[in-house]
Amino acid sequence: MDVVKVINSINEQTKNGISEVYLVACGGSLVDMYPSKYFLESEAQKIVTGMYTANEFVHALPKRLNKDSLVIVCSHGGNTPESVEASRAAKEHGAHTIGLTHNKEAALLQYSDQTFLYEWGEDSDVKNNPMAIILSLCVEVLKVVEGYEHYEAFQNGMGKVNGIISEGKKQVGPRTKAFADKYGSEELFYILSSGASYGHAYGFAICSLMEMQWLNAASIHSGEYFHGPFEVTDKETPFILMMNEGRTRALDERALKFLNQYAGKVEVVDAKELGIGTIAEEVVEFFNPILFYSILCEYREALATVRNHPLETRRYMGKVAY
């Protein structure tokens, strides 16, 4: 599907343009939506956005939802019951729905006005993965409804990010191995970031570490760290800090300074060092999480190898009733 055509087509069916963009999913797919939430909350002057875990959206549907709302729902397998139900509820209230999934026979598709069957796996260009597609959809909504002065810069950045990631992966290769060797016996990690990347701090905690490694983990916003969480900092507790390029970098730098002084186990993944700065400064912040997702996949792979705990191993998900 074509992002431009899809958004134009939906927008033409609304009275005064798309008025709301709701981002609805569960777990890892919800994580993929955070950069879009951050983007619209930061850049939009008219369009309203909301991000919901699907079951909360279903049980506490926002009263604002209407026939000019766009509801984007993403489910990798496409059959997550809460996400399918969220899409159904959105349709029932007259909203426009876009469904993203990797499964062409997904139940989600029956309630999606438009569908993106996205690519997945090592060889796919990240611009065809859900995080980037959803972000591109939201950028397009902003452009069509109220204009977006950095649209060209954004498209230019989207054309560059896969290449930046390829280089970045090579750069961190030895580091991920060293990280896994050093921290392979840890039982808990705190993941810090800010801005568009906070969602991926959450995602790395709940998906990569809790779900795929059965490790304890929590995300901390770099800005919030100093207002409670930093009291657990000591030489024994491991922290992973994803440092953004862009407006919120100052928050990450402040956390780094403190960690360097009081923590003993700190892994820094710095988007600037990994070359993201070749993207224009007006839009670079929105690309940090796309880079971090791919780079942190290298880290989790190395950790899984050292821990002899394959990333696919589950004890509950898809195995027991819940």
Add this chain to the structure above:
Amino acid sequence: MDVVKVINSINEQTKNGISEVYLVACGGSLVDMYPSKYFLESEAQKIVTGMYTANEFVHALPKRLNKDSLVIVCSHGGNTPESVEASRAAKEHGAHTIGLTHNKEAALLQYSDQTFLYEWGEDSDVKNNPMAIILSLCVEVLKVVEGYEHYEAFQNGMGKVNGIISEGKKQVGPRTKAFADKYGSEELFYILSSGASYGHAYGFAICSLMEMQWLNAASIHSGEYFHGPFEVTDKETPFILMMNEGRTRALDERALKFLNQYAGKVEVVDAKELGIGTIAEEVVEFFNPILFYSILCEYREALATVRNHPLETRRYMGKVAY
């Protein structure tokens, strides 16, 4: 200050009514704002809301911010630099500001158009604490700008909640002691809740456990639990589940059912059992976090006693430069 007068006065100064309510603070004060964010996102059809940790608001100011925006900033001590700066930035962009603090000489006051010097401590009625004041402000904004059909029910609930809490505290007294005796040696807790109370799950994790007890902790949304986090569930890991009354109770009940089967250390704090159901069903969900805050304070007090770690002890906050 009077909530009704303050909101009417601000609204009269806008062109078409207050268009946005931004909730901006750090740590525990930000936690106090979550129920208001949930309320407006759920109930409003025109008013837009956004919730920000203060330093991110300052560094990545939303472009929507304008002279018809209301920015509510809360800081207990009133001198948190990021919060003071957020209020200053809001004023600079022409927005209306309300400052809440417990300090009548707070720096925050110099950038607040209106100020609430709130009550604090064991003897204060919770309706005069920041969580309830901020929620009342947002309810008033909704009523004044676009109408709120459950306004009377809400005011009625606000009149009841302090009494419910008093009874609830008596009811949980023996339980908090048993909880502390049983879990006093644990080093990590997961805190689950949903709806308006998710913010307090986060708050109990970062303030009560991490900051005040130097314990590892993380909040998990009851709806998200099944999409990653539940893989860490085992008989040894402690979970605290705050069960809401209202629309999202089904999410908490689902988590409880799973925890009862696969976890071994589960503490349930159930708002329904604690008597919150005497508040009208149209509004009861918004009062859950007000109850949970006070009840969970009893739990943390009991834990601090057994652990011989006073709640006031800090190693970094207010002690070192950061």
